[in-house]
Amino acid sequence: MHLRIQPTKNCHLAYRHSEQRYRKCISVTVMNDPAFLGLDLGSSSIKAVGLDESGQCVAAAKRTHLIRTGLGGIAEQDPYTWHEIAGQVLRELAQQLQELSLTPAAIAATGQMDGPVLIDQHQQPVTPVQMWCDSRCDVQCQIIEDRIPANQLLAMTGHCAVTGYTAPKLMWIAEHTPQVFQTATHIIFPKDFITLSLTDQIVSDYSDAANSLILDIHQGQWDDAIMELLALPPINFPTLANSTEQIGSISASGAAWSGLPEGTAVATGAGDSIAAALGAGLHDPSMVQIVIGSAGNVNCVLNEPRIDPQGRIHTGYFVDHAHWICTAVQQSAGASLLWWSDITGLEPEQLVNEIDTSNPPTALFAPYLCGERTPHLDSNIRAAFTNLNQHTSRRDMTRAILEGVAFSFKDAFEVLGSMNINPSCAAICGGGGDSKVWQRIIAAVLDVQLIPSTGDTTAKGAAMLAACAAGRFKTWLEAIDSWPEANQRVEAVPTDIDQYQRSYLEFKELYPSLKSFYK
Missing domain, CATH: 3.30.420.40 (ATPase, nucleotide binding domain)
Incomplete structure (x- = not known):
C-alpha cells in the first residue's frame, strides 16, 4: 500500500503555528498495490492466480471440471460450464485481493489449445468444444493429407495433420453436424472465450492460431488458400495480436461476471504451452x-x-x-x-x-x-x-x-x-x-x-x-x-x-x- 502525501494550500501557515496543526491539514490518499492476474483454463481444472509486484503469488483459486468422453475418440467440454466455473474462480480471487488491499492492474488468460469454440452473432457458443485430445477426426486428417502434400503443409503451417489440431475438427463438424455452421459466425479458442467474457472483444494470439493448421506461420496471417483447399464453411477468424498486448479492458458485464473492477486492463494471452514456457x-x-x-x-x-x-x-x-x-x-x-x-x-x-x-x-x-x-x-x-x-x-x-x-x-x-x-x-x-x-x-x-x-x-x-x-x-x-x-x-x-x-x-x-x- 502506498500513501500519497499532498499538503493543502494553507499548510505553510499551519506549520508556523504547530506541527500538530500541520498534520491535521495533510490530505492522505490511499493507493493499493497492484496485482497481476493469470487465469488458466485447463483440461481438468480452471485456476487463477494473483501476483504482486515482486512476482510472488499472493492469491489463488481453483475449481475442477470434467471431460465428456465416449466411443470413437470423443473428448469434449461445454463452454457454458467454463463460463460458470471461471466466474466462480475469478470472484473468489477478487475477494482475496480485496482482503489483501491489492488492486487488479491487468489480467491475461491462458488455457488448453486447439479446440474450436464456435460462437454466434450474440457471442454465445453454439456447440460443445472438441478438445485437443478428441480423436474422432482421424478421417479428416487423411483428407487433409490427400489435398495438401505433407511437406507443403509443414512448410506453410509448421504442423502436420493430426487429430489434435483445429482444422480437422472443423471439417468433422461440417460433415457430421453441418447445422452448427448455420448459426456460428466466429471461431475462437478456449482462452479467448474467457477474454471475450471479460471484454466483449473477439481476439486471439499467434500461438493459438499457429496450432490451427490454417495460419501461414511465416506471414502471421490466416491462409485463405488452405481454407479453400479444405473446403471449410465460411467462418470469421479472430483478429490476432501479440500475447503481451493490451487488447481491451474489463467491460461492465465482464466486471459483473468476474467480480473484477471495470476498466482493468486485459492482455491477449497465450496458449498453455506458451504461458508455461514463459513462466518457467x-x-x-x-x-x-x-x-x-x-x-x-x-x-x-x-x-x-x-x-x-x-x-x-x-x-x-x-x-x-x-x-x-x-x-x-x-x-x-x-x-x-x-x-x-x-x-x-x-x-x-x-x-x-x-x-x-x-x-x-x-x-x-x-x-x-x-x-x-x-x-x-x-x-x-x-x-x-x-x-x-x-x-x-x-x-x-x-x-x-x-x-x-x-x-x-x-x-x-x-x-x-x-x-x-x-x-x-x-x-x-x-x-x-x-x-x-x-x-x-x-x-x-x-x-x-x-x-x-x-x-x-x-x-x-x-x-x-x-x-x-x-x-x-x-x-x-x-x-x-x-x-x-x-x-x-x-x-x-x-x-x-x-x-x-x-x-x-x-x-x-x-x-x-x-x-x-x-x-
Whole structure:
C-alpha cells in the first residue's frame, strides 16, 4: 500500500503555528498495490492466480471440471460450464485481493489449445468444444493429407495433420453436424472465450492460431488458400495480436461476471504451452521445459523457426513475432497415472509413494491411452503393459507408468536432437512434475539436470503477460529476469542412468510391436 502525501494550500501557515496543526491539514490518499492476474483454463481444472509486484503469488483459486468422453475418440467440454466455473474462480480471487488491499492492474488468460469454440452473432457458443485430445477426426486428417502434400503443409503451417489440431475438427463438424455452421459466425479458442467474457472483444494470439493448421506461420496471417483447399464453411477468424498486448479492458458485464473492477486492463494471452514456457523462464535452446499435465509437453524457445521434416514436433509462435516455440506432445502423461488411480481406487500420491526404485525396473508400460503424437503421430495406437509375471506387484506397475511417460519424453528429446537442439537442463512443472520420484526417474532417463518449478508456471506465465500489458515490464524478457524461478536442481543418479539406458532400448521396441494390433 502506498500513501500519497499532498499538503493543502494553507499548510505553510499551519506549520508556523504547530506541527500538530500541520498534520491535521495533510490530505492522505490511499493507493493499493497492484496485482497481476493469470487465469488458466485447463483440461481438468480452471485456476487463477494473483501476483504482486515482486512476482510472488499472493492469491489463488481453483475449481475442477470434467471431460465428456465416449466411443470413437470423443473428448469434449461445454463452454457454458467454463463460463460458470471461471466466474466462480475469478470472484473468489477478487475477494482475496480485496482482503489483501491489492488492486487488479491487468489480467491475461491462458488455457488448453486447439479446440474450436464456435460462437454466434450474440457471442454465445453454439456447440460443445472438441478438445485437443478428441480423436474422432482421424478421417479428416487423411483428407487433409490427400489435398495438401505433407511437406507443403509443414512448410506453410509448421504442423502436420493430426487429430489434435483445429482444422480437422472443423471439417468433422461440417460433415457430421453441418447445422452448427448455420448459426456460428466466429471461431475462437478456449482462452479467448474467457477474454471475450471479460471484454466483449473477439481476439486471439499467434500461438493459438499457429496450432490451427490454417495460419501461414511465416506471414502471421490466416491462409485463405488452405481454407479453400479444405473446403471449410465460411467462418470469421479472430483478429490476432501479440500475447503481451493490451487488447481491451474489463467491460461492465465482464466486471459483473468476474467480480473484477471495470476498466482493468486485459492482455491477449497465450496458449498453455506458451504461458508455461514463459513462466518457467525459457528464452533460448539451452533449456527446455517438461510439462506433466493431463498431456505431456516438451517445449523449447528459439530465435528462428526450425521445422522437423517429419512433423513429429510442431513449430509455432511464442509470445511475439521474433521468437518461436517447438513443442513435442505426449498424449497421456499425467492422464496415465490418473487412469491407474481410477483403476486401483487409490490417490496418485499414495501410488507413487509405494514405488521402490532401488531395484532395476521390470514391467514396461507404453503410455498410449489416447494414441500418441510425438514421435509416432498415431491416433490409433493404444497403451499396454508388458513383461508382467506372477511376481509383478501394483507398485511395479505404477513405476512402469512413470517410467513409460519418462521414456516418451526421451523419444521427444531424440527428435529435438535431430533438429540440432541439445538442451543441458530442463525445467519441470505440472502436477506430475511435483513428484520427487518422477523427477528422479525423468532426470536419469534424459540424463539432464532438472529444475523443478515452485508453483504453477502456466498461470504465472499468464500473469507475466498481464504485467507486460499493464506496463510493469517493457518486454517479456524483462519479466523473466525480474521474476525468476527457484534455483533448486535435481541431478541424475549415475546408476539410474545406466539401468534406464537399457530399459529405454526395450521400450523402443514396444511401438512397432503394438502397431500391428492397432491399424
